Amino acid sequence: MNPTSFIKELYQPRPRLSITEWSEKNLMLSARVTNIPGPYSTNLTPYCREPLECFGNDAVRRLTLVWGAQTSKTTTILAGLSYRLAERPCPSLWVMPSEALARSFSETRWLPMVDDCPALAKEKPVDTDKIKILEQHFQKMSLWFVGSNSPANLSSRSVSLLMLDEVDKFSDGSSSKEAGALQLAEARVATYPQHLVIATSTPTTADSIIWNEWQKGDMRFYFVPCPHCGHKQKLIWEQVKWADDCKIEEGVYDFGKVRSSTYYECLECKGQIRDGAKTKMLREGEWRVTNPNGEIGRRSYHLNGLYAPWVTFGSLAVKFLQDKHNGILGLQDFVNRVLAEPWMEHEREQIEIKPGAYRMGEVRMGEKLVMACDIQEAGGFHAWSIVRAWDAEGKSRMVWAGRLETWGDIQAKAEEFGVESKCVFCDSGDQTRDVYLHCCKNGWIALVGSDKTTFSEIVGQQKIQRPFARIANGDPFSGKATGSRAGWKWKLCPVWRWSNPSFKDILSNLLKTEGFIAQDTPLVWHEHIAAEAKVKVKNPMTGRERFVWKQIGKNNHLLDAECMGLVGAALHGRLKVTPADLAENLEE
DSSP states (O other), X not given: OOHHHHHHHHHSOOOOOOHHHHHHHHOEEOTTTOSSOEEOOOSSOGGGXXXXXXXXXXTOOEEEEEEOTTSSHHHHHHHHHHXXXXXXXXXXXXXXXXXXXXXXXXXXXXXXXXXXXXXXXTTSOSSGGGBOSSEEEOSSOEEEEEETTOHHHHTSOOOSEEEEEXXXXXXXXXXXXXXXXXXXXXXXXXXXXXXXXXXXXXXXXXXXXXXXXXXXXXXXXXXXXXXXXXXXXXXXXXXXXXXXXXXXXXXXXXXXXXXXXXXEEOTTTOOEEOGGGHHHHHHTOEEEEXXXXXXXXXXXXXXXXXXXXXXXXXXXXXXXXXXXXXXXXTTHHIIIIISOOOBOOOXXXXXXXXXXXXXXXXXXXXXXXXXXXXXXXXXXXXXEEEEEEEOTTSOEEEXXXXXXXXXXXXXXXXXXXXXXXXXXXXXOSSSHHHHHHHHHHHTOEEEEEESOSOEEEEETTEEEEESBOOOEEEOTTTTSOOOOOTTOSOSSXXXXXXXXXXXXXXXXXXXXXXXXXXXXXXXXHHHHHTXXXXXXXXXXXXXXXEEEEEEOSSOOHHHHHHHHHXXXXXXXXXXXXXXXXXXXXXXX
């Protein structure tokens, strides 16, 4: 090579890679973070490319991803963050619903990715103490992971790149004088004109945060061509079909036949599209704007679980039928998590509660007895209580319902029907320390209600949602000097937080089943059950309407006791409240 050519080549600018090209060249996914290890690739998920390029598009200020389960949403955001770390460093903040989730995500997903990719690992500082789980100072960029339940951490720093993960489960600030987590987080980018805010979540209801953010943007859907006629269409659940003879009887299906016979029917030519055609369809697909009047600088992408290349139409059909017929929470998990659509709530209908052919007090062999007590202090201590019997199939009978006047009465009623200590559940919302004290002495379980609809938990590589939280401990002498606890069954009593609206929805469904109550159920029970109903409320800021549980009668204590009894039955495995999971347990 002559000197002139050498100098020319030396000073020739390097070809600029797109973010997708950079990611596929530099990122490596190990078995520690994915079930599909190897070089990062969008060959199977071409729909990830356009949203990924938004990480380098200065015209985009808000990026909203409403994507279903197992569509590579999280991996896409990780790839975008990796690009910014290596090529366009800036102060960054990743917010999750809780600090525990943020800590787990950073430790099990992000930091392993940094270690496995040379382009990222070289950005680590010489002083390794600067890289912690929640606070990481790379050579040219700082990154923080925080939980939405920590207002102090949310409001303590300014950033240019803000990632909001599962925003529908963020703290709303209603229990304190702080603003909501979303407002606190978004205020962090105010000093950076070239900022980018990424918001993701599976939607919950029609007025949820993420659905509102999605509708503010240009509302893009991924259109794919039919392999038979070429008509481009977005994939919708209504077009998923399976053989008519899969149904054996009401609620019973031949799932093997469902899985093998399911196909997608083209909207245009009615041709049957099988799983084998999905890869080619995805590669020839394109994002289309459906809301040209969206706010400038806002891009919003919707993608349901039908697009996931590693999930078959048949496995989704099986999950749909399982959730529809087995899960007490019904299809909400399927609609929210798989279809990435909001659950449309309906006003509670008038239910005719049909008593069973039995009377209160009857106990049968093989049943699990659960007692729940709604503790009250107004007008002097008393407890509205329920005792229920649950069989192995999840069916329940009422054994006793009424009011008890002392802690000793609660113990005596439990002994009367032979209720195990660990099956006695007491509300700790009022007289918390006193409830903890008696739970510790007697081996009972404390419960505390929450307005949250679900609670998140990391199990292995998967994030699950349940209507109750992980177990906590209650100390009746927290912060105080204590004496002997000899003879107590618990030193610290177990405490479970549970979702008030979710278990009321479950109770509403169970009230429709014949035999849920006895022939001689007292009138006061009916009065308390009718004290709450779902009513329509309007958001004064957005004008959107939704249905929420509201108290319309004076006393609802036995209603609360029934809900807590359902929590107890769920914790003891007699009531199914966790919907069926996807057949393929792959990465999100």
